[in-house]
Amino acid sequence: MTTDTKTSKPLARTRASAAAGASKRAKPKAAKAKEAISRKRGHVRIEDVAKVAGVGAMTVSRALNQPHTVSAEKRKLVADAIRKTGYVPNLVAGSLASSRSKIIAVINPAMRTSIFSDMTQGMWDVLEKEDYQLLLGSTDYSQRREDKLIRTFISRRVDGLVLTGASHSKSSRRQLENNNITVIETFDLPADPIDMVVGFSAFEAAAEMARLAGAWGYKNPGIITAPKTTDNRTQRRIDGFISGLKDVKLRLKKKSVCEAQALTMKAGGAALEQLLAADPTIDIVLCTNDILAVGALLACQRNGWSSPERVAVTGFGDIEIADQLSPSLTTVRVRGYEMGQRIGELMLARLQGDVAQAHICDMGFEIIRRQSA
Amino acid sequence: MTTDTKTSKPLARTRASAAAGASKRAKPKAAKAKEAISRKRGHVRIEDVAKVAGVGAMTVSRALNQPHTVSAEKRKLVADAIRKTGYVPNLVAGSLASSRSKIIAVINPAMRTSIFSDMTQGMWDVLEKEDYQLLLGSTDYSQRREDKLIRTFISRRVDGLVLTGASHSKSSRRQLENNNITVIETFDLPADPIDMVVGFSAFEAAAEMARLAGAWGYKNPGIITAPKTTDNRTQRRIDGFISGLKDVKLRLKKKSVCEAQALTMKAGGAALEQLLAADPTIDIVLCTNDILAVGALLACQRNGWSSPERVAVTGFGDIEIADQLSPSLTTVRVRGYEMGQRIGELMLARLQGDVAQAHICDMGFEIIRRQSA
DNA sequence: ATAAGATGTGATAGCGCTATCAGCAATGAA
DNA sequence: TTCATTGCTGATAGCGCTATCACATCTTAT
Numbered sequence: 001m002t003t004d005t006k007t008s009k010p011l012a013r014t015r016a017s018a019a020a021g022a023s024k025r026a027k028p029k030a031a032k033a034k035e036a037i038s039r040k041r042g043h044v045r046i047e048d049v050a051k052v053a054g055v056g057a058m059t060v061s062r063a064l065n066q067p068h069t070v071s072a073e074k075r076k077l078v079a080d081a082i083r084k085t086g087y088v089p090n091l092v093a094g095s096l097a098s099s100r101s102k103i104i105a106v107i108n109p110a111m112r113t114s115i116f117s118d119m120t121q122g123m124w125d126v127l128e129k130e131d132y133q134l135l136l137g138s139t140d141y142s143q144r145r146e147d148k149l150i151r152t153f154i155s156r157r158v159d160g161l162v163l164t165g166a167s168h169s170k171s172s173r174r175q176l177e178n179n180n181i182t183v184i185e186t187f188d189l190p191a192d193p194i195d196m197v198v199g200f201s202a203f204e205a206a207a208e209m210a211r212l213a214g215a216w217g218y219k220n221p222g223i224i225t226a227p228k229t230t231d232n233r234t235q236r237r238i239d240g241f242i243s244g245l246k247d248v249k250l251r252l253k254k255k256s257v258c259e260a261q262a263l264t265m266k267a268g269g270a271a272l273e274q275l276l277a278a279d280p281t282i283d284i285v286l287c288t289n290d291i292l293a294v295g296a297l298l299a300c301q302r303n304g305w306s307s308p309e310r311v312a313v314t315g316f317g318d319i320e321i322a323d324q325l326s327p328s329l330t331t332v333r334v335r336g337y338e339m340g341q342r343i344g345e346l347m348l349a350r351l352q353g354d355v356a357q358a359h360i361c362d363m364g365f366e367i368i369r370r371q372s373a
Numbered sequence: 374m375t376t377d378t379k380t381s382k383p384l385a386r387t388r389a390s391a392a393a394g395a396s397k398r399a400k401p402k403a404a405k406a407k408e409a410i411s412r413k414r415g416h417v418r419i420e421d422v423a424k425v426a427g428v429g430a431m432t433v434s435r436a437l438n439q440p441h442t443v444s445a446e447k448r449k450l451v452a453d454a455i456r457k458t459g460y461v462p463n464l465v466a467g468s469l470a471s472s473r474s475k476i477i478a479v480i481n482p483a484m485r486t487s488i489f490s491d492m493t494q495g496m497w498d499v500l501e502k503e504d505y506q507l508l509l510g511s512t513d514y515s516q517r518r519e520d521k522l523i524r525t526f527i528s529r530r531v532d533g534l535v536l537t538g539a540s541h542s543k544s545s546r547r548q549l550e551n552n553n554i555t556v557i558e559t560f561d562l563p564a565d566p567i568d569m570v571v572g573f574s575a576f577e578a579a580a581e582m583a584r585l586a587g588a589w590g591y592k593n594p595g596i597i598t599a600p601k602t603t604d605n606r607t608q609r610r611i612d613g614f615i616s617g618l619k620d621v622k623l624r625l626k627k628k629s630v631c632e633a634q635a636l637t638m639k640a641g642g643a644a645l646e647q648l649l650a651a652d653p654t655i656d657i658v659l660c661t662n663d664i665l666a667v668g669a670l671l672a673c674q675r676n677g678w679s680s681p682e683r684v685a686v687t688g689f690g691d692i693e694i695a696d697q698l699s700p701s702l703t704t705v706r707v708r709g710y711e712m713g714q715r716i717g718e719l720m721l722a723r724l725q726g727d728v729a730q731a732h733i734c735d736m737g738f739e740i741i742r743r744q745s746a
Numbered sequence: 747a748t749a750a751g752a753t754g755t756g757a758t759a760g761c762g763c764t765a766t767c768a769g770c771a772a773t774g775a776a
Numbered sequence: 777t778t779c780a781t782t783g784c785t786g787a788t789a790g791c792g793c794t795a796t797c798a799c800a801t802c803t804t805a806t
Contacts, residue, residue, distance in 0.1 A: 045762055056786040061764060071784065088552070091528040092469045093762035096791050101465065103508070111494040114485065121484040124511055133525065135476075136507045138497055152506065155464040179461070265697040291693075298697040320664075321694060324638045324671040418792055429756040434794060444754065466792035469761050752803065761794085766787105773782070 044087045053081035064089060095157065104160040104347060105135040105153040107146060109229070113263075114319050115336040116164070119186065122340020123162065123347075130348055132159070141229035147172050154179050160347045165233055166190030182350050184343050188233065189362060196350070198343045198361045202233065205332045205365040206240025207247070209286060209314055212367060214248025218284035218312060221245055222256040224271040224296060225288045226263050237288040237316060256282060260292050268295025273303070276311065283311060284373060290317035293329055297372060312373035327371030334365050417460045426454035437462060468530065477533040477720060478508040478526040480519060482602070486636075487692050488709040489537070492559065495713020496535065496720075503721055505532070514602035520545050527552050533720045538606055539563030555723050557716050561606065562735060569723070571716045571734045575606065578705045578738040579613025580620070582687055583659060585740060587621025591657035591685060594618055595629040597644045597669060598661045599636050610661040610689060629655060633665050641668025646676070649684065656684060657746055663690035666702055670745060685746035700744030707738050 050057040055074055063070045063078040070078070081087075095101040104127060108116040124134055135158060137149040146163075150172045153161055160182040166189070173194055176183050183195040188202060213221055223241055226234045238257075245252050258275045260267040268291060275282055287293035293315030300307045307313055307327050315322060315331035322329040342361055423430040428447055436443045436451040443451070454460075468474040477500060481489040497507055508531060510522040519536075523545045526534055533555040539562070546567055549556050556568040561575060586594055596614055599607045611630075618625050631648045633640040641664060648655060660666035666688030673680045680686055680700050688695060688704035695702040715734055 043762085046764095047762085050786095057762095058764075058786055059784085062785090065764085069784075074785085086551075088524070088548070089528050090469075090530060090762055091525075092465060092474065092530050093791090094764070096463075096465045096469050096793085097762080097764040099764095099791075111497065112487065112490045114487070117485045117490050120509070121511065124484065124509070128511075131525070133529070134509045136493070136497070136509050138494065138501075151461070152464075152504070155462050156506070157463060157465050175461070178459075265693055269697065294694070295697060298694075298699065301699045320638055321667070321671075324642065324668060326671065326674045416792085419794095420792085423756095430792095431756060431794075432754085435755090438794085442754075447755085463792055466761090467794070469763085470792080470794040472761075748806085750803100750805080753801075755800085756798095758797085759795090762791105764789105764791085766789090768785105768787090770785085771783085773780105775780080776778085 043090070044085045046087070046089070049078065049081045049085050049087045052085055053077040099157065101157050101159055102132050103135050103156065103158045104132055104162065105137060105149075105156070105158040106162045107137045107139060107149050107153075108164050109139050109141045111136070111138050115317055115334070118336030119340035119343070122337040122342075123344045124340070126341050126344025127348065132348075143167075143169060150176065154181060159351055160184070162186060162343055162347075163194075166193075167232060168194065182347060184346060186339060186343060188236070189360070193360065196346055196359045196361075198339055198346065198363060200334055200339075200363050200365045202236045203240040203243070205334070205367075206237040206286075206288075206316070207244035208240075208365075209316075209332055209367055210241045210244025210250075211248050212369075213284050213286065213312075213314070213373070214245065214250050216312075216373065218373075219250070220256075220279070220281050220283050221250055221252055222258070222275045222279070222282040222285045223252070223288075224268060224275065224285055224292050225257065225259045226292065227259060227261065234288050241286050241288075253279065255279065263289065263291055265291055265295030265298060268292030269299030269302075270295075272296035272299050272311075272313075276305075284308070284314070285311060286314050288316055290315035290319040290322055290329065290331055293331065293372075294319070294321055294325065297325055297327065297329060307372050314373045318368055322368075323370060325372075330370045330373040331368055332365050333368050335363065339363050416463070417458045419460070419462070422451065422454045422458050422460045425458055426450040472530065474530050474532055475505050476508050476529065476531045477505055477535065478510060478522075478529070478531040479535045480510045480512060480522050480526075481537050482512050482514045484509070484511050488690055488707065491709030492713035492716070495710040495715075496717040497713070499714050499717025500721065505721075516540075516542060523548065527554060532724055533557070535559060535716055535720075536567075539566075540605060541567065555720060557719060559712060559716060561609070562733070566733065569719055569732045569734075571712055571719065571736060573707055573712075573736050573738045575609045576613040576616070578707070578740075579610040579659075579661075579689070580617035581613075581738075582689075582705055582740055583614045583617025583623075584621050585742075586657050586659065586685075586687070586746070587618065587623050589685075589746065591746075592623070593629075593652070593654050593656050594623055594625055595631070595648045595652070595655040595658045596625070596661070597641060597648065597658055597665050598630065598632045599665065600632060600634065607661050614659050614661075626652065628652065636662065636664055638664055638668030638671060641665030642672030642675075643668075645669035645672050645684075645686075649678075657681070657687070658684060659687050661689055663688035663692045663695055663702065663704055666704065666745075667692070667694055667698065670698055670700065670702060680745050687746045691741055695741075696743060698745075703743045703746040704741055705738050706741050708736065712736050 046060050047057045050060045055077060059070060059074055060078050063075050067075060106120055110116060139145040147169050154175060162184050164187050166185060176194060185193055185197045186199050188199045189197060223238065225238055228234055242252060255278050256275065258271045260271040268287065272285060275285060285296060287296060293313050296313045297307060305311060315329050318331045318333035322331050342363065419433050420430050423433045428450060432443060432447055433451050436448050440448060479493055483489060512518040512522065520542050527548055535557050537560050539558060549567060558566055558570045559572050561572045562570060598611055601607055615625060628651050629648065631644045633644040645658060648658060658669060660669060666686050669686045670680055678684060688702050691704045691706035695704050
């Protein structure tokens, strides 16, 4: 695998080219030779199956991919031959010939965030039924990596691509458009979508939560934000909070906004402590994320602060633990699994030729009021 | 896409076969025609780049895949031509020709379990650097689905396959062995591995936890188990608990073992309540899983039971929240992310020809004693 | 100086499959 | 009964790339 090109040690698989040169015109002999070769290479090919079944290669191909176009009789012959030979189709060759890969690529900022894995599972559950597979990529919130992944996935000729978030580079957009790849953007409602969208308005959700904070009688809000990454997902939630607070005439002090050091419970707890140290009169803390909010609540427990009495906390996402904690977490529910399902359905519809699909799907959100606020 | 085979409406991409028939022998004309065709089909091919660069197709291929074998001069010509033409390599064709896909398939029981996404992320972070991608599959703990996925992934000619757990069907094993696919089993230490293994002994970990329960002075243990799925991952932990308890002469009553309804916090809490209702003298509950344990602890909180005083709880996995709860959770740490990394490294080493790799890698475990026991 | 090797390059021949089309039989309409 | 239609089948010709080999240039060792 290194630089030596003329090693005498044969590679694991070498092409049967020595023989091929000689048998250029010798069809009758070549037939037998070929069979031996195919066995040597370790893969039964569609033609081998065809020969055993006594039909043409195309009939085997059809029997596998469009059974209804093949007579029941031949179908059975093929099925038997496949069993006999242990044939395993080569989907790479099939993809090349048909320009359809039956692969959908998913690019997420991170794999370990529950909402993203919920979404991925939702997609999987829908797409798996039609024998599509998922090719995964994670950007760690880096635009550069997203661009690179998009290029790679185009190279792999994926049939569809699911992108998280609304901001993508110009060059990526152009390449996607040039390459006939179905794209679904998710987790947001971009103003200028590439193609289809399945998401919700993070701004609206955050604004609504903030307005409710006012309606519930809180007077002195604080905000805990996730680390500001290159994308602006978090920013949109912050903007929503600020806008909502304004709507209900709540003043947000500058020092009452704290950016957590990391997207972890620990960091959320630390942020809360910092916030309250700076201004003990804060009575509600809006978090851009459930992880941070849970961390904040757990920090309250450890510090003996009751919630919502001492300080109320709200989250964003409604992760599993939100309703198990005491106090349970008031938060915004965005249904990741269902979003994934919807993505899968739209993707399938489009790939199966249904162009008349709705392009924008707003999955909405839901404010879940529990004990913490 | 349905049954009609002779629609006059052309498909999105039709082959230039009408032209091809005529130009069978007309090479000089064909050259120009081909260029027009390639543009029509919407994909620049390697040959187009070669023409623009004034080199052979192989040189372009080499410049991309083994740059050091091409002179700096030609390398530059190629780079310019690629820029000029906007060439995007077709990895499907490349895979077919080279029988290497640079795709690793991962089959997990579920995508939403944090330990599995940790592992996947770990693999990704290592493999991404060498331009490998991950193809994902989830079995929902079904052997049948695993078999089907393995077959599909072999069809896709993945270079490597990562399987969770130790029990796989005979036919799958055979197919994997016949198809020259590198396999890594993970999350366990199978007695009879297919190929490489990266895991830990769930039995030993559970046994050790149980022995410690005895050492810490608990007298009347209970167990909460995950729903028993078709595989025996959970069973191995239960067996470990039982064996460990025996080692320290603790008697486990039959009715003190409770199988949770689901792998959720809620179900874990319910199981704890059930267990204590049946036998209020239980003083420690060993859970096969952190999710259940956290659920149990949160149920304690809600019921006003102090832990470990009223009842101690231990988990398995050390998920993020374990050290944030009050009381923090005593549990077994198994480092999923690091396991993923190790898997990635072994996979790369093997695929790059290093056969002398260690085949079995025991990642071990660690008992983390915190407040809950 | 010369043989033997190393290096760089391009032509050729597939990789294993499917799109397309032409042929043939069976069916239906006129 | 005849011509058009439909249904099924197989031969052919790629899909776009890379493995291999042959050849021409350079090096290096003798």
